[in-house]
Amino acid sequence: WGIPEGSSKREKIKHEVHLRSAQKLRDLCFKNGGIYIKLGQHLGQLEYLVPQEYVQTMRESMLNKCPVSSYEQICDVFKKEFGETPDKVFAEFDPVPIASASLAQVHVARTHDGQKVAVKVQHPHMTETAAADQATVELIVNTLHNFFPSFDY
Template identity: 75%
Template sequence: MAARSLRSKLLVIGSAVCGGSGAAFIASSEDPSRSLKLCTNIPVRLFRNTLTAASIAFDYEYSLLGLAEGSSEKAKVKHEVHLRSAQKLQELCFKNGGIYIKLGQHIGQLDYLVPEEYVHTMRDSMLNKCPVSSYEQVCEVFKKEVGETPDKVFAEFDPVPIASASLAQVHVQHAHMTDTAAADTAAVGVIVNTLHRIFPSFDYRWLLDEMSESLPKELDFLVEAKNSEKCLDNFRKMSPHIAEYVYAPAVYWNLSSSKLLTMEFMDGAQVNDVANIKKLGIQPYEVSKLR
């Protein structure tokens, strides 16, 4: 890409944060066979939760038994237990998917609040390795929302998503998220509360409360769409001196719903991807001066 003014180049960086082209959500279960599958999957995930929690609790109790508080031996063993337990939790999150991956991502951001073994394990695996919904699922539900398949609506639609997150891929809500979110949140709550009763020092109920409040908003793509426009408006009102350097892709409201978000497509680079930012002809220090 040829070098251009700082303003026009920053438009590209800003677009990478907000997302890309239109996509579709995965439908709620009206098919009885899907409903049956959902009903059977929830107990399976609850069983995994219980088994993982019991395994982690036993590991801490047994491995640290009799070790002197403050000793180097206990510190070494605790590190090993933290690491094993983080890996067990990581495996649980990937198997259960959905809000469990969201939980893992939250943990990966909690420096100084949870043991570093958990933070590093979750951060290294949860942020860029999320599940992907199939193109067939996308087409099926896109038609249900819009009345046509993506190839009939868009001049170009890449069947391979450019990114995937815990609840959605650009911008596709993963299968049955709305159907299972409440049950999964309750199941996680049972495990967190049980572990807190067994180990009073293990108190992460606040994290569950935070997720319970934010999850419904994250599952409503119209909230995200409105926030992108509100963000630009806030910059114009409160930081007009840098507003011209900030851009969010336009929302196509006629092709968007609470579970379907269609936005202007723009190429860009992650805001922390210094190498690619420099390839765009932007010097990071120029960006750092915008405040």
């Protein structure tokens, strides 16, 4: 490549390329959501396998900044599952989630008998895309295994 192996210039360029690629991958994971965010979270734990730029980028963004479904979307999930909106199923239901993860989010609610509960609601797009997402992940994992035989997932 014309830049000596191990030189500081080569290391700087390699770092910049890895960082830019990690940021693009992060954005792609967020754009596709669900299982792709979960994969990004997993990459953030693979410091023994992937470059540090990927690990750091995924850890900084994937663990704390998951997308939140709107209250209207949550109501649609409830209608499909229970035939009612959350305010009918529960005596109280906080429309603002206390946490959101790659596949679901958590709301605080109170049952009709007064018990305070945490309600985990799957993001609405999950059921629609789950089969295709799983097939894509299997393809990626199998491809990685072909290139890196020691990669066994």
